[in-house]
Amino acid sequence: xxxxxxxxxxxxxxxxxxxxxxxxxxxxxxxxxxxxxxxxxxxxxxxxxxxxxxxxxxxxxxxxxxxxxxxxxxxxxxxxxxxxxxxxxxxxxxxxxxxxxxxxxxxxxxxxxxxxxxxxxxxxxxxxxxxxxxxxxxxxxxxxxxxxxxxxxxxxxxxxxxxxxxxxxxxxxxxxxxxxxxxxxxxxxxxxxxxxxxxxxxxxxxxxxxxxxxxxxxxxxxxxxxxxxxxxxxxxxxxxxxxxx
Numbered sequence: 273x274x275x276x277x278x279x280x281x282x283x284x285x286x287x288x289x290x291x292x293x294x295x296x297x298x299x300x301x302x303x304x305x306x307x308x309x310x311x312x313x314x315x316x317x318x319x320x321x322x323x324x325x326x327x328x329x330x331x332x333x334x335x336x337x338x339x340x341x342x343x344x345x346x347x348x349x350x351x352x353x354x355x356x357x358x359x360x361x362x363x364x365x366x367x368x369x370x371x372x373x374x375x376x377x378x379x380x381x382x383x384x385x386x387x388x389x390x391x392x393x394x395x396x397x398x399x400x401x402x403x404x405x406x407x408x409x410x411x412x413x414x415x416x417x418x419x420x421x422x423x424x425x426x427x428x429x430x431x432x433x434x435x436x437x438x439x440x441x442x443x444x445x446x447x448x449x450x451x452x453x454x455x456x457x458x459x460x461x462x463x464x465x466x467x468x469x470x471x472x473x474x475x476x477x478x479x480x481x482x483x484x485x486x487x488x489x490x491x492x493x494x495x496x497x498x499x500x501x502x503x504x505x506x507x508x509x510x511x512x513x514x515x516x517x
Contacts, residue, residue: 297498297501299472299484299485299504299505300484300485300488300498300507301485302489302492304499304501305497306500307323307499307510309323309324309325309326310322310323310324310499310500313344313351314344314345314346314347315341315343315344317341318341318342319343319344320344321466321500321502321508322439322464322508323510324351326438326463327348327351327439328352328354329352329353329354330354331348331355331438331439332436332439333348333354333355333357333437333439333441334357334358334359334425334428334437334439334441335357335358335359336359336360336385336442336444336451337360337405337441337442337444337445338358338368338369338381339360339365339404339405340364340365340368340404342358342369345358345441346373348439349378349379354378354438355378356378356379357380357428358379358380358381358382359381359382359384359386360381360383360385361384361395361420361421361422362406362420364404365404366383368404380432382428383421384420384421384423384428385408385420385421385422385423385444385447386422386423386425386428386444387422387423387424387450387451388424388450388451388454390422390423390424390427391421391422392419392420393419393422394408394410394417394419395407395417395418395419395420396408396410396411396415396416396417397414397416398412399414406418406445407445407447407470408446408447409445409446409476411445411474411476412474424454424458425451425460426454426458435461436460436461436463437460437461437462438462438463440455440464440465440466441465441467442465442466442467443467443468445470446470446471446476448467448468448470448487452467452491453487453490456490456491456494461511462511463510464509464510465491465508465511466506466507466508466509467506467509468506468507469487469506469507470505471483472484472504472505473504473505495512495513496509496510496511496512497509497510497512
């Protein structure tokens with residue numbers, strides 16, 4: 273039987289299973305280098321898979337994009353007894369985070385978003401008013417927006433007195449492209465990067481896979497390997513080589 277003769281849903285399952293068995297991510301066309309220390313931390317919705325052998329009580333973790341689920345952030349503190357620095361400028365997220373972390377001295381929250389430079393930009397609301405995430409790229413093509421403060425990652429690190437980050441989580445509704453570019457440009461020392469490419473859920477156009485692959489490749493050629501894919505553009509990367517002089 274030819275591929276063209278196989279029903280669409282069945283073909284999709286076959287292809288997905290083939291990529292899974294070969295340890296390749298289908299969206300980014302990237303080899304997944306599996307590790308034996310990977311563990312899921314947080315809820316099914318807000319959690320991430322990380323290599324636990326690379327984190328400890330001294331680890332500095334930056335979690336960018338909080339929304340109304342910081343189970344991953346708090347899970348890092350519970351498991352490793354480390355300090356988490358979290359960032360989200362949207363009003364509902366600010367209210368939620370402050371209520372959840374009022375007495376947590378190891379959780380440090382900043383009412384600012386990340387971008388390529390310090391600025392005040394339009395964050396567009398989601399189509400569903402019950403959802404919390406706003407987008408700088410207006411991924412859901414809405415008209416309503418709020419103007420909020422953003423900064424460059426290296427600037428935030430300098431203000432916090434950090435020369436390196438052990439873990440960076442990016443769930444920032446399309447702004448991840450610019451932030452990843454800034455990481456490469458500034459040659460920031462980050463051991464683990466967890467990133468969601470939100471265009472996999474709300475693409476601006478049909479070239480979204482090209483943009484995702486380009487951003488992933490930018491990480492790969494600069495010393496990172498993909499160690500886990502949750503599917504639909506959620507990845508965990510580990511830095512395996514130092515910056516070239």
